[in-house]
Amino acid sequence: MKFKIDEKKLETDIARWVKKHGSERSALITILHEVHNEYSWVPELAMQLIAEHLGMHPVEVYGVASFYLFFHVEPKGHKVIRVCQSICCDIQGKRAVGEALKERLGIDFGQTTYDGEYTLLYTNCMGQCDQGPAIMINMKPYTCVTPEKIDAILEEENSGAHK
Amino acid sequence: MIKRQGPILFSPFKSGSGLARAFAMKPEEVIHTVDEAKLRGRGGAGFPAATKWRFALTEYGNPDPANRYVVCNADEGEPGTFKDRVLLTEYADLLIEGMLIAGYALSASNGIIYLRGEYLYMLDDLHNKKMEWRKAGKLGQNIDGKGFNFDIKIRMGAGAYVCGEETALIESLEGHRGEPRNRPPFPVNVGFKGKPTIVNNVETLCLLPHIFANGAGWFRAIGTEQSTGTKLISVAGDVGKPGVYEVPFGTTIADILEMVDAVDVKVVQVGGASGSYLAPEEFNRRICYEDVATGGAFAVFNKKRRILRILENIMEFFVEESCGQCTPCRYGNECLLEGVRKMIRGECTEAYLDELLELCETMSLASKCGLGQSSPNAFRQLVKHFRDELMWVDPIAAR
Numbered sequence: 058m059k060f061k062i063d064e065k066k067l068e069t070d071i072a073r074w075v076k077k078h079g080s081e082r083s084a085l086i087t088i089l090h091e092v093h094n095e096y097s098w099v100p101e102l103a104m105q106l107i108a109e110h111l112g113m114h115p116v117e118v119y120g121v122a123s124f125y126l127f128f129h130v131e132p133k134g135h136k137v138i139r140v141c142q143s144i145c146c147d148i149q150g151k152r153a154v155g156e157a158l159k160e161r162l163g164i165d166f167g168q169t170t171y172d173g174e175y176t177l178l179y180t181n182c183m184g185q186c187d188q189g190p191a192i193m194i195n196m197k198p199y200t201c202v203t204p205e206k207i208d209a210i211l212e213e214e215n216s217g218a219h220k
Numbered sequence: 221m222i223k224r225q226g227p228i229l230f231s232p233f234k235s236g237s238g239l240a241r242a243f244a245m246k247p248e249e250v251i252h253t254v255d256e257a258k259l260r261g262r263g264g265a266g267f268p269a270a271t272k273w274r275f276a277l278t279e280y281g282n283p284d285p286a287n288r289y290v291v292c293n294a295d296e297g298e299p300g301t302f303k304d305r306v307l308l309t310e311y312a313d314l315l316i317e318g319m320l321i322a323g324y325a326l327s328a329s330n331g332i333i334y335l336r337g338e339y340l341y342m343l344d345d346l347h348n349k350k351m352e353w354r355k356a357g358k359l360g361q362n363i364d365g366k367g368f369n370f371d372i373k374i375r376m377g378a379g380a381y382v383c384g385e386e387t388a389l390i391e392s393l394e395g396h397r398g399e400p401r402n403r404p405p406f407p408v409n410v411g412f413k414g415k416p417t418i419v420n421n422v423e424t425l426c427l428l429p430h431i432f433a434n435g436a437g438w439f440r441a442i443g444t445e446q447s448t449g450t451k452l453i454s455v456a457g458d459v460g461k462p463g464v465y466e467v468p469f470g471t472t473i474a475d476i477l478e479m480v481d482a483v484d485v486k487v488v489q490v491g492g493a494s495g496s497y498l499a500p501e502e503f504n505r506r507i508c509y510e511d512v513a514t515g516g517a518f519a520v521f522n523k524k525r526r527i528l529r530i531l532e533n534i535m536e537f538f539v540e541e542s543c544g545q546c547t548p549c550r551y552g553n554e555c556l557l558e559g560v561r562k563m564i565r566g567e568c569t570e571a572y573l574d575e576l577l578e579l580c581e582t583m584s585l586a587s588k589c590g591l592g593q594s595s596p597n598a599f600r601q602l603v604k605h606f607r608d609e610l611m612w613v614d615p616i617a618a619r
Contacts, residue, residue: 083413085395090376111395124397124543126379127337143299144493144533145456145519181381181537182299183338186456186519187221187463196340
């Protein structure tokens with residue numbers, strides 16, 4: 058499993074995003090979201106490039122990126138699956154969903170599949186408590202999830218326009 | 221899902237009718253109306269909105285509207301709260317109108333919606349809604365020909381519960397780690413980029429158009445003396461009818477449990493993980509700021525649920541979400557979690573539990589922000605109601 062970054066593309070992308078969102082520090086999180094949307098994680102090179110554009114130190118970019126749950130400073134799969142671990146989803150059957158995902162993907166929570174396709178993680182309350190258990194795949198929520206629905210959900214993800 | 225339409229937020233409303241009334245007044249009169257209505261913040265803390273706005277006007281001689289900010293706190297992160305989710309997806313018009321009213325009252329030209337990362341899927345629709353208002357000449361320059369400029373930016377969060385705290389939210393907007401600031405100074409004086417900033421909850425802002433369309437007196441007549449109007453409650457857990465309910469302040473827990481088809485209730489968590497935990501003997505208490513306050517979360521657990529499991533889940537949440545700045549919160553929550561795990565293993569002594577309860581007091585006193593101040597609530601209250609259950613050791617397993 059390789060996570061090779063096309064450095065030239067990253068440079069152009071970041072320059073484009075800085076142009077779009079501005080080069081003030083207040084644009085940082087918006088730019089990090091763009092990086093994430095395109096690459097699924099924030100490589101060190103991205104941090105250095107952003108730091109240069111925004112007039113910051115790369116370690117400051119690292120400090121911000123590593124603070125937030127949805128920014129990854131290590132490579133992740135193309136599709137990051139997050140299972141809500143809050144108490145309401147828990148009592149509605151989150152554990153069965155978690156086990157079914159582990160089984161289906163062949164990985165444990167915190168790991169990524171060998172082909173680099175899926176990463177399985179937890180998240181805290183997604184705000185879908187009346188329709189739990191809830192999961193997110195690349196920030197798109199799925200509610201009332203059951204072990205039986207997982208294949209269909211993954212199918213929908215793969216056939217959709219998302220990358 | 222909206223399960224109960226109350227007399228205010230979910231009642232029929234002509235978009236723009238509140239704003240029209242506000243525009244016919246002077247900004248000071250707008251604030252006076254909000255004061256008359258006794259509108260209090262719906263994020264959970266219940267701070268009087270008019271007071272907060274007035275503080276923002278007494279800043280150090282800088283009347284430039286370009287230097288004032290109206291921020292909508294859409295970082296609904298308290299576990300069990302999903303009422304803003306409904307407002308943002310189905311009542312975004314109300315929110316924009318409310319922000320316009322707030323902007324007009326404060327002579328501010330900048331609006332920002334801080335939208336939690338988990339609600340990224342709403343971003344496109346919110347942008348489109350904004351565009352509609354712009355096209356209608358109701359956002360941007362010279363709104364309604366009144367010489368009033370106001371526009372709204374939407375900024376995303378990225379998964380941090382603590383960013384629901386207003387100073388952490390502002391830090392996040394500025395491109396920093398979401399670490400709460402020391403107060404004073406408060407955001408109303410030194411906020412986003414050091415400028416006067418009011419931060420209000422989605423629900424608070426959505427109530428404004430209704431208050432202006434129907435009058436402060438009408439609003440005040442609903443609810444209780446100190447908690448006027450209605451509250452959105454997001455009900456989940458062991459209930460037959462989960463969803464969002466609009467109830468007048470003063471409604472009792474028992475009333476709500478009946479509305480939502482809850483049976484065999486063991487404990488109700490009102491106000492999320494950092495809120496109040498109530499056992500059946502307290503179900504005659506009322507939802508209002510003077511009794512049981514809540515940002516909206518209302519989670520019900522029945523007699524099948526194990527308190528130890530609930531408590532562990534909640535303490536794990538706080539350990540993860542603590543920003544880490546201050547020791548009482550960062551380390552204190554870890555100690556409490558370890559204490560819960562000791563209970564699970566049957567190793568927690570009564571003496572140790574008493575020490576942990578003292579630690580709770582310390583955390584509440586010494587933590588820098590609301591997270592550390594209220595995370596011990598769960599521990600303290602669940603121990604108070606269910607000490608025997610928590611401390612019970614399986615005699616066979618313990619051998």
